[in-house]
Amino acid sequence: MRDVTVQGATMRDVTMMGDVTIIGDVTTGGVTITGRVTIMGDVTTMGDATTVGATTMGDVTMIGDATIIGGVTIMGDVTIIGDATTVGNVIVQDATVMGDVTIMGDVTVQDATIGDDVTIMGDVTIIGDATIMGDVIVLRDVTMMGDAITMGVAIMGDVTI
Numbered sequence: 001m002r003d004v005t006v007q008g009a010t011m012r013d014v015t016m017m018g019d020v021t022i023i024g025d026v027t028t029g030g031v032t033i034t035g036r037v038t039i040m041g042d043v044t045t046m047g048d049a050t051t052v053g054a055t056t057m058g059d060v061t062m063i064g065d066a067t068i069i070g071g072v073t074i075m076g077d078v079t080i081i082g083d084a085t086t087v088g089n090v091i092v093q094d095a096t097v098m099g100d101v102t103i104m105g106d107v108t109v110q111d112a113t114i115g116d117d118v119t120i121m122g123d124v125t126i127i128g129d130a131t132i133m134g135d136v137i138v139l140r141d142v143t144m145m146g147d148a149i150t151m152g153v154a155i156m157g158d159v160t161i
Contacts, residue, residue, distance in 0.1 A: 021038045043059070043061070045062045048065045049066050052068075053070030053088070054073075060079070074091070082098070084099065084100070089107070095114070097115065103119070108127070109125070121140065125144075126148065137155075
C-alpha cells in the first residue's frame with residue numbers, strides 16, 4: 001500500500017501498512033495501523049484500536065480497548081471506555097480511562113482520571129492532577145508536580161512529589 005492523506009473520513013474496517021496523515025475528524029470501526037499516524041483533528045473509535053505509533057493534535061475517544069505499540073503523543077483530551085495497553089512512551093494532555101491501564105514504557109500526563117487499576121513498567125511524570133480509583137503499581141520512578149489522589153498504591157522505585 002502507499003501513504004494515505006485524507007481530508008475527512010468515515011471508515012468501517014481499515015488496515016493500513018504505511019504512514020497515514022489525516023487532516024480532519026476520524027470516526028472508525030475496528031482499526032489496525034502498522035505505520036506512523038498523524039491526525040490533526042478529533043478521533044473517535046467504536047471498536048478496538050491497535051496502533052504502532054500515533055501523534056494526535058485533537059481529542060481521542062475510544063469506546064473499546066486500545067493497544068498502542070509505539071510512541072504516542074496526544075495534544076488533546078483522551079477518553080477510553082475500555083482497557084488501554086501501551087508498549088511505548090505515552091504523552092497526553094488530559095486522560096480519562098474507564099478500564100485498566102497497562103503501560104510498558106514512560107508516561108507523561110498533564111491530568112489523568114482512571115477508573116480502574118494502573119500498571120506502569122516505566123517512568124511516570126504527572127504535571128497536573130491525578131485521580132485513580134484503583135490500584136497503582138509502578139515498577140520505576142514517579143515524579144508528580146500536582147495533586148495526587150489514590151486509593152491503593154504499590155511503588156517499587158523512587159517517588160518525588
